[in-house]
Amino acid sequence: MSTTNKINHPLLSVSNLSWYAGNSQILSDISFQVPVGSFTGMLGPNGAGKSSLLRCLYRYISPANGQIKFNNQDIRSLSNQEFARNVAVVLQHTPQQFNLSVFDVVALGLIPHKTMFSNNSKDDLALIKTAIEQVGLSDKTQVDFETLSGGEKQRVMIARAIVQRPQLLLMDEPTSHLDVKYQIQIMELAKSLGITIIASFHDINLASALCDQLLVLKKGSLQAVGQPKEVITEVMLSNVFDVCTKVSQHPQHHAPHVTYFYGYNSSDRAANQGDDK
Numbered sequence: 622m623s624t625t626n627k628i629n630h631p632l633l634s635v636s637n638l639s640w641y642a643g644n645s646q647i648l649s650d651i652s653f654q655v656p657v658g659s660f661t662g663m664l665g666p667n668g669a670g671k672s673s674l675l676r677c678l679y680r681y682i683s684p685a686n687g688q689i690k691f692n693n694q695d696i697r698s699l700s701n702q703e704f705a706r707n708v709a710v711v712l713q714h715t716p717q718q719f720n721l722s723v724f725d726v727v728a729l730g731l732i733p734h735k736t737m738f739s740n741n742s743k744d745d746l747a748l749i750k751t752a753i754e755q756v757g758l759s760d761k762t763q764v765d766f767e768t769l770s771g772g773e774k775q776r777v778m779i780a781r782a783i784v785q786r787p788q789l790l791l792m793d794e795p796t797s798h799l800d801v802k803y804q805i806q807i808m809e810l811a812k813s814l815g816i817t818i819i820a821s822f823h824d825i826n827l828a829s830a831l832c833d834q835l836l837v838l839k840k841g842s843l844q845a846v847g848q849p850k851e852v853i854t855e856v857m858l859s860n861v862f863d864v865c866t867k868v869s870q871h872p873q874h875h876a877p878h879v880t881y882f883y884g885y886n887s888s889d890r891a892a893n894q895g896d897d898k
């Protein structure tokens with residue numbers, strides 16, 4: 622696992638983005654850049670705006686203000702097919718896929734690359750088979766997708782994204798249904814694809830281990846942007862997540878590792894922080 626910061630030109634550039642749901646401002650003046658080939662993690666407590674920001678990035682909702690540029694082009698100027706060829710999305714809840722096998726669902730990833738009525742080539746079939754192998758589901762290739770467990774469905778959606786061969790992979794809490802082995806394995810697999818990834822996480826230690834860059838959101842505002850070692854601090858965790866922690870260095874990858882303390886509330890922490898001064 623490498624957490625080297627990759628300073629390249631931005632694949633994605635977000636400037637002064639705001640979004641409202643009705644009269645409520647959900648995202649406020651958000652600006653950041655995502656270098657080509659980097660893995661960016663989005664952190665923040667429940668309701669901080671992670672999904673809303675990702676929805677803006679995959680064009681499900683349109684920001685009220687600001688700009689999102691992909692390869693220096695406004696994302697609104699890309700055709701649907703062009704956008705789908707370049708950007709894949711894996712969501713927390715998998716969409717229903719009636720009467721489709723695992724193979725069929727993974728094959729859907731090829732659609733943006735196909736003309737109407739074209740059949741799958743030998744190369745396409747090999748790509749689908751390899752992607753299914755990569756997520757550890759070769760024995761379920763012909764199984765009905767709807768009969769799979771939540772975690773297995775999530776792995777199928779990752780395989781579909783692999784087949785789509787996007788430049789940018791957006792993932793909204795992709796590991797929420799996965800057991801700990803697959804949480805690590807799937808995120809490492811995503812990272813090994815070498816494409817640019819933006820993923821929201823609730824597991825701060827997993828994000829710290831894998832990400833080159835972290836964005837921290839609170840109440841719709843960006844609180845911090847930077848490498849895990851710059852962003853994951855006891856003060857940030859207290860201010861943003863309202864938890865009492867010790868941040869040390871992970872023995873293997875040396876990125877920050879968070880240990881949580883129990884039985885504290887906000888006023889205890891405020892008092893402790895006062896003692897340190």
Ligand SMILES: Nc1ncnc2c1ncn2[C@@H]1O[C@H](COP(=O)(O)OP(=O)(O)OP(=O)(O)O)[C@@H](O)[C@H]1O
Pocket residue numbers: 642643647665666667668669670671672673674
């Ligand atoms: N379409 C909508 N209409 C009204 N409110 C919305 C809408 N979408 C999001 N919100 C509100 O915006 C806030 C941010 O929600 P969002 O789902 O983006 O947060 P999140 O950081 O992904 O949270 P979680 O970690 O709980 O998934 C929440 O208060 C949510 O209720």
